[in-house]
Each structure stands twice: as structure tokens, then as C-alpha cells.
Amino acid sequence: MNTNILRPSTLNYQRFKTIGNTIGHTPIHEFPSLSPRPGVRIFGKLEWYQFGGSVKARAAYNMIRYAITTGRLISGQRLLDASSGNTGIAYASICSVLGIPLTLCLPENASSQRIQILQGLGTELILTSRLEGTDGAQRVAADMASTSPGTYYYADQYNNSRNWKAHFYGTSREVYNQTGGQITHFVAGLGTTGTFTGTSRGLKCLNPKIETISLQPDAPMHGLEGWKHLETARVPGIYDSNLADDTLQVNSGEVFDLIRFIAKHEGLILSPSAAANLLGAHIIASKNRRATIVTLLADNGDKYSEILTQII
Template sequence: MAYSILDQIGHTPLVEIKQLNPNPNVRMLAKLEYMNPGGSVKDRPALAMIEAGIASGELTRDKTVIEATSGNTGIGLAMVCSIKKYKLLLVMSESASLERRKILSARGAELLLTPGHMGTDGAIEAVYKLVRENPDTYFMTDQYNNPENWKAHYNTTGPEIWDQTNGEVTTLIASIGTSGTVMGISRFLKEKIQRFQLLGLNHI
């Protein structure tokens, strides 16, 4: 029995893909990260960044967690902050879908919208400005630069893949966003496999 939904982050299944694989000499496996409680791989760094902030003393009860995101990191942070009882401010472009805004608000996050034409860069700039002007008010998780992002995957996702394949994994294929997932998993597996291969996929 789990005593917290946060205990269910990680240890996701690894399943073999057969119908989409044209080469019988190659095994294709998929890590089902959507089975994390927040629905994505981003639950891992969300939890890691918050717990590291608490451990370092930088995140205190009188501070609000702040991050620029309208994506899965925001959902993960909203879940973690709700359970650990920290206030959360998510800054995002006003072009973010109404559905996504409703999901984040329902999970307890406060939202700050930035001009749509400025995109993600505008949201990031707004976060840095708020933190500079109010350093005692906010704890910035800073997913794009926080080493706890990739360390979450070095400490959990990589070892899980290694164990689930009995050390037979040779190649990682993963999409690149903040690059935390790819960096953490590949760092771990490169320490285990001499001829490890990495294929990073960029969003268009």
C-alpha cells in the first residue's frame, strides 16, 4: 500500500513493441511514463526539484514555487505542491489552451499569463523578473537549468531501464525538451554500456 500518491511516481512498466517493429532481430521497448500519477515523465523532475529545494532550505513555507510552463512539468509541480502544501505560480503564454489552464487551476496552481506573441521566452523572462524583484517571495524551480531535472532521471529512470532490460539495453530514443530526460538516462546508461547509442528527437 502507498501512503502518498507521490510514492507512485516512477517504476513505470517497460513493454515490448512488436507490431510496429519491422526488424525481427531488434527488440523495441517502450517505457510507459504516462502511468505516473500526473500522467507524464515530468512527475519525476517535479518531485526531485521540490524535494531538493526543501532539503537545501531554499524552499520555505513562506515562499511560492514559481515556474514557466504550460506543459506537463506544470501538472507535475501542481500535484507535488498540492500534496506538500506549497503555493504554486505557473507563468505561461496566453496562447496556452483553455483546457490546459483549467487542468492546472483545478490542481491548485495560480496562473499568470504573458503576451502570446512572446511565447515561452516571454513566460521565462517574466519568471526571472518576478524572482529578481521579489527574491524572498519565490522559489524558482527553473526546469531548464536545474540539475535536479536530469538527476531525477539519472537516479530513477535510467536504473529502472537498466534493471528492466537485465542490462541488455543498447540504444535510447527519446524526445528533447528541456533535455533533462535524455541527459539523465544517457549519463546513467553510458556508465554501464561501452557502445551506448542515443537518438534524440526534437519537436517540430
Template sequence: MSEEVGEPDNGRSRHDSVVDEIGNTPLVRIDDPALKPGVEIYAKCEFCNPGGSVKDRPARRMILEGLRSGDLCEGKVILDSTSGNTGIAYAMIGAALGYPVKLAMPASVTKERKAILAAYGAEVVLTDPAEGSDGAILEARKIFEEDPSAYFKPDQYNNPANWWAHRDSTAPELWEQSSHRITHLVATMGTSGTVMGTGYGLKQFNQQICIVGAEPADAFHGIEGLKHMESSIVPGIYDEDALDRKMGVDTEDAYDTNVWLAREYGMLVGQSSGAAYWAARELARELDEGVIVTVFCDGGDKYMTTAMWRPVVEAAVESAL
């Protein structure tokens, strides 16, 4: 199904707006000296999307599908749970198309994410940080059930339009950008839409491409936006059988990789991107040849007040005094 679906019924047009600038992000080679001569790693720079993350793609598709079906119409509020990036994408697109947005989100998300949502005018309901994304999911369900007619609930964890977005855009972009050479995809998992949809799409081009899902190694972790599937509410769109392999990533390994990417390659990326590259690099150690593509889901500017960067920033400030 084409992504070219849905128009607002409120006098706004999505054309010639920020909504149609989503996608077609760069693919950058990481020239890592630790790699064997026959192995290459590339990163899809999703932080180049207008809303700053990979979540612009599924948010756009889910909203446009809602417009096409009539489930999203004038007077309704876009409502969903989020760990941050999808919420930012909803808020950006909602502002562009003229629809209010209400979000349930763990109180533990970064100050930067809360500030961005406020800037777009979204209403935010903060949930118990100890319950993580699962608590936000349950809160969004509760709000919706209290007045279903008031809301359009994309339900990102269970909406197939989430992964359709990646099947129909991310996958063909990677196939062309890699000159049809991609042998492995490594993507982190929150809703799982990125790895599911991109994996399905790439398999249509070449069944031999290996699809690897990376997740936190433990239930209690510090990698924002990711799910440890075994201990979480499993997204309805997640199909473990669609993966060729899963890899667990420790929080500290992800954080260390983030700092390394910023210092060595000038790539200030988010926590899940550190996890993604760590997994891609570990996979590369096992190969004699291959073209591994991973996804850098968002930029690091939304994480500067977190435990990942706080010691680095504080040390830099102290040395400047």
C-alpha cells in the same frame, strides 16, 4: 545522490503520499510488424505516473532538493515556467506538500492542461503563444526578480536536479526492465532533462548504449513541450556532446504516429510520444539487431482539443449524428 532528500517544514510529510508513488513505470514492447526480426522497440510508459507524465520525476527531485537546501520553506511560493506537464507536476506535488504554486505558461497550451492546473489550485500567468516556451521562461524570470524572497524557483531548464532525477531513477529502471539488453535510447527534448539524465545513467551501466535526442525538425512546429534547440533559448542542462545522435521529427509525422499508436496498439499518448516513436522507428530501419527504448512522456487525454485530434474527433461525432 539519493532521491531520498528533503521534508516539508510546514507540518506535512511527503511519505505515504502521492509524492512517493512517482516512478517505477511499466516498459511495454511495441510489436511493430515493420521491424526486422532482430530489432525490438520498447516504450517507457511515463503517463502512468500520478501526475500523468515523465515530468513528475524532475519536479519531485527539484522540490525535494529545495527542501533539503532550505531554499523552499514555509511561506514561499513555487514559481517556474512550463509548457504544461512540469507545471502539472509542480501543482500536484505542491498541493500534496502544502505549498502554493505559480506558473508562467504559453496561452497556446491545451485547454485540458489549463483545467488540470486549475483543479490543483495553481495560479497561472499566460504568455504570448507566438513566443512559445521562451516567452514563459522570460515571464517567470521577471516575476521572480520583482520579489525573489517570495518564491522558490526550481528553474527546470537550468537545474541539474532535473537530470539527476532521470539518472537516479529512469536509467536504472530501464536497465533492469530491459534485462540489461538496451542498445539505444531515443528521447525527445524540451528541457532535455530526460535524455541527458537517462543517457548519463545508462552510460554508467554500458558505455556502448547509443543516446539519441529527438527534436522538432523546424523552429515553427506543433509538438507541444519540445524545443528546436538551434532556434530556442538553450537549456543550461543541455549538453549536445552527451548525445550520440540527434534526429528531427516533422509535426505531421508525429501526429500521424499518435493516431496509429492509438488505433493499432491502444496507446493514447501525447504529441511528444508520437515524435519519440517515429524517431525510434526510423532508427530501427537502419539496424539489423538492437533493443531500442523510447519514452512515452505523457498520455493523449490532454490533447483531444488540439489540431492533432480535432479532425478525428469531429469526424466521429458527425458520423454518430
């Protein structure tokens, strides 16, 4: 028997369960100001209403739960991953409650707000080349995991099926139920691709007629934190390109215009990637006579003041 396995008693299992209750079940918000005609409705799930403040709480919690309950993450090991920020913050929030030490590789040009939050939550940060983005952070994390396997449990969110499964079992059912089964289109951008892959797969199981549309920035340098430009980046192992009925490109300038519009008409300051998802939903709306379109708003603008002061 492996006595190093993290046991519920060591972990304060009650806290673990309590955090679980704060994951998912986010409110859905309608954006009538973006609808081109009465038969077309656009909804966004407000994903910052959960522990850690972003959509990534879902995947981070599911990956940590799997690592602990299967005995893969053992006592004394550090959780290790690469992140552009939000998964890191979600891991850090959960790990600090559970007393699990965390090491994160993230690009050195991550915003100072993100770095401050992560350091405040007690995370060890390995800053990687800005030129290589999250691909470089992934390479460094994989090297550290293979060099010191006893020290680290490498969660590897880009290749970990528990990432997309969090959305398959959680997000897709929430979206379906919150629209009373009326959803016709699901739209989402691609980072690790967990959100798009898991939610689309889940929705197509619930109703194969639901169309799922993936979004991409229209250029490699895009400023949409959390998104990858897949043509020029390393494609995550969990990505399934067959799930997309269509792929749309969005322009960062138009995303920034939409942030201003939403602030003025809907009372929300969105993050760039949340606004990019809404822009994608708006493009789909303009092509349909009747539709119920849903997207996810990964986080709000709280962590993006460096970018938002230039936009708003």
C-alpha cells in the same frame, strides 16, 4: 537557526514520502507492430503511470524535494517556474498535497484542458505571450523571481540539475533493468532536455556502448507540445550536446500518422511528443539488424483532445 524552513511536520512528511512512492517505476511496453525485423525490438516506457500523469513527475518531485530538504524553499514562499504544461501539472499535484502555494508562467496558447487542470489544482497562472513560447514564460518567471526574491522560490527547471538527476538516478536504471541490460539505443526528444540528458548520462555509465539519440522537430512551428526546436529557441542550461551520438529530425505530419497507427494496432492513444519519440525509435529500428531500442512516452492523449480530434 532559520525557523522558516519548511519542516516535515508542517509539510505532512508522510504524504511527501507517499507521493515519492508513486514516482517512477513505470511499466515498459513493447511495440512489435513497429519492428521491421525479428532481431529488432522497440520499447516505450508508459510515463503517465505516475502521480500527475506524465514523465515530469520525476523531475518535479526531485526539484521540490531538493528545495525543501536544503531549506531553499521556506515557509510562506511560493514555488515559481515556467512550464509548457506537464511540469506545471506535476508541480501542482505535489504542491497541493504538501500545501505549497504555486505560481506558474505558461504561454497563453497552452491548451484549455491544461489551463483547466492547473486552475482546478489551485495554481496561480501568469499567461505569457504566445509568440515567445516557453522562452517568454521563462523570461517572465526569471523577472518575477529577481524582483520579489522573498515571495518566490524559482525552481528554474531549464537550469536545475535536479531535473536531469531524477533521470540519471531513476529512469536510466529502470530502463537498463527492465531490458535485462539488453538496451542498445536510447531515443528521446528535447524540451528542458532533462529526460535526454539524465537518462543518456546514466545509461552510458552503466554501459558506454549504449547509443543515445536526440530528436528535434524539423521546423520551428511543430505542434509537439513539450519539445523545443533548439536551433531557434533558448538552449536550456542543463543541455549537454556531447551526449548525443546522433540527432534525428522528425516531421509532425508523420507523428500524427503514427498516432493513428498506434491507436489502431497497439490500443494506445498517445500524446504528440510520445508518438514523436516512437517515430524516432522506428527510424533507428529501420537502420539496424539487431537492436533493443527504448524511448519514453511522456504522457498519453488525455490532455490533448483539442489536437487529437483533428487527427483521429
